[in-house]
Amino acid sequence: MALDQSYVGRTYPPTPPYQVGREKIREFASAIGATDPLHHDPVAARALGHPDVVAPVTFPVVQATAANQQVVLDPGLGVDYSRVVHGDQRFVYTRPITAGDELECVTTIEDITSRGGHDFLTTRHDVRTTAGEPVVSVWCKLVVRGEG
Amino acid sequence: MSELAVQTFRVTRADLVRYAGAAEDFNPIHWSDRVATKVGLPGVIAHGMLTMALAGRAVTHWAGRPDAIVEYGVRFTRPVVVPDDEEGTEIEVSAVVRGVTDDGLTQLDLTVTCHGEKVLAQARALVRMA
Numbered sequence: 485m486a487l488d489q490s491y492v493g494r495t496y497p498p499t500p501p502y503q504v505g506r507e508k509i510r511e512f513a514s515a516i517g518a519t520d521p522l523h524h525d526p527v528a529a530r531a532l533g534h535p536d537v538v539a540p541v542t543f544p545v546v547q548a549t550a551a552n553q554q555v556v557l558d559p560g561l562g563v564d565y566s567r568v569v570h571g572d573q574r575f576v577y578t579r580p581i582t583a584g585d586e587l588e589c590v591t592t593i594e595d596i597t598s599r600g601g602h603d604f605l606t607t608r609h610d611v612r613t614t615a616g617e618p619v620v621s622v623w624c625k626l627v628v629r630g631e632g
Numbered sequence: 633m634s635e636l637a638v639q640t641f642r643v644t645r646a647d648l649v650r651y652a653g654a655a656e657d658f659n660p661i662h663w664s665d666r667v668a669t670k671v672g673l674p675g676v677i678a679h680g681m682l683t684m685a686l687a688g689r690a691v692t693h694w695a696g697r698p699d700a701i702v703e704y705g706v707r708f709t710r711p712v713v714v715p716d717d718e719e720g721t722e723i724e725v726s727a728v729v730r731g732v733t734d735d736g737l738t739q740l741d742l743t744v745t746c747h748g749e750k751v752l753a754q755a756r757a758l759v760r761m762a
Contacts, residue, residue, distance in 0.1 A: 515654035516685040517641070520698045532699065541692070541701045542685040546655055570680045572754075574705030623705070 486598045487605060487628065491561050496554040498588040501614050502547055506583035509539045516540060529582065536583035541575060548609040548622040551589040555607055556626070561593075563605065563628055571604065572625035578618045586614045594623070601630030636694045636727045636740070641686040643678050643712065644720030651682045665716070677711040683723060683751055684708075687744045690725035694740070696762035702737055703758035706744075710751045721746055733758070 506526065513523035521528035522538045529537045556563045581587070588611075595606040609622040648662050657679055660667035668676050684706050692698040714720050723746050730739040742755035 512654045515647075515651045516682065516689060517647075518685075518689055518692075518698065520692070522698045532697065534699065538699050540685060540698065541688045541704050542681055545681050549657065570708050572705065572707045573681065573684060574703070575701075576703045577701070580699045 487561060487563065487596050487603045489596050491558075491593050492596050493593065495590060495592045496551075498590050499547070499551050499554075500588070502587045502589070504539065504581055504583055504585040504587060506537050509537050509543065509581075509583050512543050512546075513540050516542075526583070534580065534582050539581040539583075541577075542573075543581060544575065544609075544611050544620050544622050545573070547587065547589050547611060548624060551591045551609050552607055552624060552626075554591055555593060555605070563626075567629045567631075569627045569629065570624075571627040572606075572623070574623040576621045576623075578620065581611075581619060585619065587611050587619060588614055603628040603630075634729045636729070638724060638726045639690040639693060641689070641723045641725070642720055643682070643686070643714055643723060644718070645676065645714055645716050647720070648676065648678060648682070648714060651679055651685075655679065655681060657681070673711060674713050676714055676716070678714050678721075680708040683712055683744065686723055687725045687742055687752065687755060688757075690727070691740060691742070691757045691759060694727065694761075695738075695759045700760045700762070701757055702760065704756075706742075706755040707753040708751070709753045710746075710749055712746045712751050723751070727757075730756075736760075 590610045592608045594608045597604045606625045611620045727740045727742045737758045738761045740757045744752040
């Protein structure tokens, strides 16, 4: 069943504050094999003008995916999560994420289209500091595969 | 258009387990052959976001520093199957410089393949080249 187009433009409340930890950045960087000192060594990060270690570019997917649960679990929208596959992903940065940031994420449904029996759900996740400073916007397009 | 040197990244099952933990993505298609084959996949596949992250590492390597990426987007086109052996599989990343924006940012078009087949499409990055 096609997703309800009237949900386009809907914005969800900000997620609870997420504290970006130095060890979490190191863990994520190590998991993708990123050994650059900028991800691991606060001294190296400060030498390049950052307050602390810098997160890899795809790091905010952790928060965006968590925030997207508001959408995919919204009973009114009715996404069948067992049929969801990841279509597109994009990050647009205002500034890098560094350890010590306290971030929240506001999710907006940007587009819903149906084509060939499949639904395409595009969400935008605006990640900002709890003080309101914009940091990164994350776009995610999910494909909800049709039945049969 | 100038081409950037090809970079390769090996991906094993152990890498998938490690990424699942770090990214908090515990979808069983990334660690269970039983579940993966049940949903019609040939076997366990890599997280699309891991492939994107590895291609992102190639970009930061070309750019010279990891805080250089301003924009980065991809489309996931084909799963990266990771066999349960020591070798796993290999992802190959190449890129061409498409142009430079008015504010001095370099536009890169990436080609990301596994066994010669494209696994990402419309893979583009906007970077501050050193």
